[in-house]
Amino acid sequence: MAERRPILEFENVTVSFAGAPALDNLSFLVREGDSRIILGAAGSGKSVLMKTALGLLKPDRGRVKVFGEDTSHLSETQWFAVRRKLGVLFQEGGLFDSLTIEENVAYPLENNRVNRPSSEEIFERTKEALEFVELGETLDKVPSELSGGMRRRVGIARAMVTNPTLTLYDSPTAGLDPITSYTIVALIAKERCVHNTTTMIATHRYQDGHFLANYTYNDKTHRIEPVNRDGGDAGTRFWVLRSGHFAFEGTQSELEETRDPYVRNFMKPRMKTYGKQE
Template identity: 40%
Template sequence: MSPEQQQQLHGVREELKRDEAEAVAEAEATTGPVAVAPALCIELEHVSLAFDHPILVDLDMAVATGETLLVLGESGMGKSTILKLILRLLLPDEGVVRIFGEEINHLSFAEVLEVRRRIGMVFQNSALFDSMTVYDNVAYPLRENTEMDEAEVERIVREKLEFVDLEPDQVIDQLPSELSGGMRKRVGVARAIATSPEIVLYDEPTAGLDPMTVETITDLIKKLQRELGVTSILVTHDLRAGFKVATRVNLLQAGRVGFSGTPEDVVASTDPYIRAFINAS
């Protein structure tokens, strides 16, 4: 990230903190003390990670509550790795990952579970459990993480399937192998939002889908933003779909954020690398 962009990111953080402080002061003046969620719900500071070779190098990234961040970059740049760091499926070699203001690097397994319960993940190939029916797939996070009785679980499973425009009675008894790619993806979204998470991460949600189904999935992501107000990070190579839903774009270059701006800023950019990336996509 260039010094100007770092400054820009710092500016955004400061502005959000100021807005938050002002909102708290205003609310407290009328209704007394109030608890306010941190404005930045995902922060990666100076994060470095290497496997055989460096993947992320001193990466800084921040996502504000309610924002939909599109992460772009060439294959192997570490886009999916960022999602795994946020879920603490991976630990950074250096740097800090904060979720809802809490540093997650050193949390115990039980504490990490508490954080993960507030995050939903839509995997590249849906990652539905092959041996379970659609019903059991969507019910899985509820059964694992809550004390709900089965009637309540069934009510929520049906509600979530309807939210992703699937007819519950038609799909609940089917196995993932019996579904089309688009239906699998929608079941994956229903499972990700089963516990009503505050953050939803999408890893290539439109990969391998036909244009009509891409449209359906894109609409679904927008519906999630609109109706549930979730904070999202979207990793995709599909710029058209990504630009439709994103409020901000981060472009990874050499293991760090090389560009940060709105989708319009990306389109208007004259930077040769960004132009080449957009044209190639």
């Protein structure tokens, strides 16, 4: 089988603030169809990693390659073209309070400076994305009229409206109750399956990673089902970030067998919570 194409690669990337590294000589390669679960305590570098992948922060050292292309010499205009293929749900959702739900979701299409779709197409795709997250009836509302979980779903609709190749979800379940969190990760699994999107998710919840590593959306039955292991690994790997470097990198079974006390301590309380929810 041909190697899947590289989507995002960091080569010895360091990003510092006032001399303190938030990412410390970080290297990884994500290929098409992969899923990555980025676990890590607050301040470990999860958001900085995502912003660096999007070109919103520039590395002090090292290289970021998107779709195999070195981005270090890209102009801001060239970055716009790259970002069109990247979907992003920022931490806290980042919706514009003064815009309607329709305008919020349409925003990445309206602001496509290179190749803006027609107004009819923008409307159709916005509606489709909102229907995907089961919020087709909220077009004319504003964010303050929706619950926290619904706003997060609007954020997912906005992240996927451009049909991105890679979607970055920064702490999509932060601040949500367990049941709403479940609906959010289930939508992420659905998006990953239906659009065949490479997916990276930063989270402090171990059970989000467990879900994405073990469950998938079945396009035919329209249900969430266990991953078929006959097809091999689902391509979901876990990272544990600590002070801007990987304290762990591997599969979920490897993670659960690790003896590293930092990684174990980070994971164990989440496993208890997960057990209770089952």
